[in-house]
Amino acid sequence: MTRDRKVGLGAMALLLLALASYPYLGTSGYQVSIASTVLIAAILASTVNFLAADGGMASLGHGAIAGAAAYGAGWASLQGHSMATQIALAMVVGILVTTVYGVLSMRTNGIYFLMVTLALGMVVFGLAYRLSSVTRGENGITGIERPEVLAEPWAFYLFLVGCFAVTTAALWVVSRSPFGATLRGIRDSESRMRSLGYYVPAYKLGAFMISGTIASLAGLLAVWHTHFVSPSATELGRSVLLIVMVLLGGLGTTLGPLVGAAIVILVENVVSNSVERWPTVLGLIFILTILFARAGLVGSAAKVLRRRRRGTDAGEPDTAEPAGLTTTTTIP
Amino acid sequence: MAAAVRTAPGPRGPGAPVLVADAVGKRFGGVQAVDGISLTMAPGERIGVIGPNGAGKTTLFKLLAGDELPTAGTVELFGQDVTRVGTARRARLGLGRTFQVSNLFRDMTVLDNVRVAARGGTPRARVFWRPQRPKDEISQRALASLESVGLSRRAQDTVADLSHGEQRQLEIAMALVTEPEILLLDEPAAGLSAVERSTLRRLIEELPRTLPILLIEHDMSLALGLTDRVMCMENGRHVVTGTPQEVRDNETVKAIYLGRRDKK
Numbered sequence: 187m188t189r190d191r192k193v194g195l196g197a198m199a200l201l202l203l204a205l206a207s208y209p210y211l212g213t214s215g216y217q218v219s220i221a222s223t224v225l226i227a228a229i230l231a232s233t234v235n236f237l238a239a240d241g242g243m244a245s246l247g248h249g250a251i252a253g254a255a256a257y258g259a260g261w262a263s264l265q266g267h268s269m270a271t272q273i274a275l276a277m278v279v280g281i282l283v284t285t286v287y288g289v290l291s292m293r294t295n296g297i298y299f300l301m302v303t304l305a306l307g308m309v310v311f312g313l314a315y316r317l318s319s320v321t322r323g324e325n326g327i328t329g330i331e332r333p334e335v336l337a338e339p340w341a342f343y344l345f346l347v348g349c350f351a352v353t354t355a356a357l358w359v360v361s362r363s364p365f366g367a368t369l370r371g372i373r374d375s376e377s378r379m380r381s382l383g384y385y386v387p388a389y390k391l392g393a394f395m396i397s398g399t400i401a402s403l404a405g406l407l408a409v410w411h412t413h414f415v416s417p418s419a420t421e422l423g424r425s426v427l428l429i430v431m432v433l434l435g436g437l438g439t440t441l442g443p444l445v446g447a448a449i450v451i452l453v454e455n456v457v458s459n460s461v462e463r464w465p466t467v468l469g470l471i472f473i474l475t476i477l478f479a480r481a482g483l484v485g486s487a488a489k490v491l492r493r494r495r496r497g498t499d500a501g502e503p504d505t506a507e508p509a510g511l512t513t514t515t516t517i518p
Numbered sequence: 519m520a521a522a523v524r525t526a527p528g529p530r531g532p533g534a535p536v537l538v539a540d541a542v543g544k545r546f547g548g549v550q551a552v553d554g555i556s557l558t559m560a561p562g563e564r565i566g567v568i569g570p571n572g573a574g575k576t577t578l579f580k581l582l583a584g585d586e587l588p589t590a591g592t593v594e595l596f597g598q599d600v601t602r603v604g605t606a607r608r609a610r611l612g613l614g615r616t617f618q619v620s621n622l623f624r625d626m627t628v629l630d631n632v633r634v635a636a637r638g639g640t641p642r643a644r645v646f647w648r649p650q651r652p653k654d655e656i657s658q659r660a661l662a663s664l665e666s667v668g669l670s671r672r673a674q675d676t677v678a679d680l681s682h683g684e685q686r687q688l689e690i691a692m693a694l695v696t697e698p699e700i701l702l703l704d705e706p707a708a709g710l711s712a713v714e715r716s717t718l719r720r721l722i723e724e725l726p727r728t729l730p731i732l733l734i735e736h737d738m739s740l741a742l743g744l745t746d747r748v749m750c751m752e753n754g755r756h757v758v759t760g761t762p763q764e765v766r767d768n769e770t771v772k773a774i775y776l777g778r779r780d781k782k
Contacts, residue, residue: 364637364656365646367626371634375621381583382696383609383639396646 239438242373247303253420255280255405280402326416436482614698683714
């Protein structure tokens with residue numbers, strides 16, 4: 187095991203320990219609730235991070251996938267189905283929507299992929315609004331319960347820490363697998379991968395399915411947290427914020443989505459209590475990060491640490507382009 | 519050669535041509551980039567395609583590799599009609615190729631580039647539940663391929679750290695590790711220094727004689743020195759085909775390259 191790998195695993199173990207001990211540090215119920223929101227957002231952002239960093243596919247539709255899964259659980263709850271059915275329906279609806287996204291977008295890349303996922307997200311949002319016999323339209327579905335064993339906020343929070351650890355580890359393993367290397371090859375050069383015998387759309391679909399399945403889980407966790415789902419859960423703004431989280435934390439970093447999610451959720455829920463124009467604050471943070479730490483906060487910190495270890499501290503702002511999020515616009 | 523990447527090969531007999539292009543043409547709007555080119559490659563044969571800039575060499579290469587579909591004519595690979603078949607399927611049939619403009623995986627190590635190539639489109643590339651193994655058969659093949667092109671000492675470097683000439687060597691290592699049954703080289707010497715060109719020439723010369731090679735090259739001396747038969751193109755059309763000596767002595771070829779066409 188390399189030194190970098192050991193440091194990374196050690197940092198992750200410490201972080202998980204800190205996260206797990208958070209409810210026992212005299213924190214209020216509100217603080218635990220905010221931390222739960224951060225963890226759910228981090229799980230969702232990590233799926234966008236995986237797809238963008240390894241596959242070069244920046245999705246504007248993951249908010250809608252999670253929202254669709256939340257509606258699956260909500261509808262099952264509305265019909266009085268059991269908890270197992272609610273969970274199953276949430277995952278089935280989320281994966282079905284993911285499949286539609288994946289099949290329609292797997293032959294696209296760059297800006298075209300972005301637009302396809304945006305358009306499909308708008309379709310899901312439209313259905314959430316208009317298909318009121320299922321979704322209850324603008325009012326949304328309320329009273330969605332989570333399993334009894336997770337009824338206590340601290341129990342649910344610890345469950346979320348576990349979900350975050352498992353999903354992060356799963357995406358880490360996939361990213362370092364031969365499949366992950368294939369995705370990075372596709373990200374860098376689809377034409378070369380085709381010339382090596384790879385059927386590129388199938389791999390892109392596979393990556394989307396992995397990402398969308400975990401996004402569906404995040405949608406279920408979100409609806410368990412808020413007990414409520416409405417069309418706003420599927421709106422474009424949620425998906426845009428996911429990309430902001432990824433870029434703030436650091437594209438392609440393991441902990442970046444958590445850091446990005448923490449910043450966005452804290453600004454949205456805490457700073458907004460004292461600053462009316464909190465989106466401006468978020469925008470400023472984003473611009474400053476892009477200008478002075480283009481690899482994101484985690485990515486840039488890791489780079490600085492690596493440079494220091496090599497004894498070549500450049501002392502300049504990090505403006506290097508991170509891998510992934512290709513701007514190549516090959517016609518599909 | 520192992521046939522790990524192959525799928526349902528077409529009818530192949532001893533001595534049967536490996537690649538046949540029959541009157542292939544490609545029109546882009548009002549421009550006829552390739553016009554009725556025919557070409558037959560025998561097993562183990564090395565063919566060079568030369569011509570000045572704009573002759574249509576690269577378009578012909580793309581038609582043979584599957585990057586572009588022809589607007590006229592047919593292409594057969596190992597006896598199978600692949601005229602409308604895409605690049606990935608042609609690769610699985612045994613066609614290996616290099617790229618004129620380098621599009622290597624720049625953030626990966628040299629070894630990882632070759633490992634991705636070695637897995638091709640096989641089920642090994644779909645393993646997502648465990649990390650890549652540094653000592654598995656794929657890695658061994660990748661290292662052997664790097665050794666064969668003289669790049670094994672750079673295995674752990676990233677592609678961005680390689681010189682232009684080393685990137686060309688890596689291109690060939692990636693093509694060879696797929697164990698191709700025919701190799702297409704698209705202007706491999708483009709942009710190389712004299713020393714790098716000499717290294718590349720030696721590398722191509724040392725490839726197994728049983729491997730058929732189609733070499734598209736602007737540099738006439740390189741193409742003539744490495745091939746058994748040479749075709750010269752101009753303005754998308756066939757000019758002459760012959761042995762390197764015949765092409766070298768051909769007055770039309772001289773005129774094309776030296777710009778001294780006789781006026782009648």
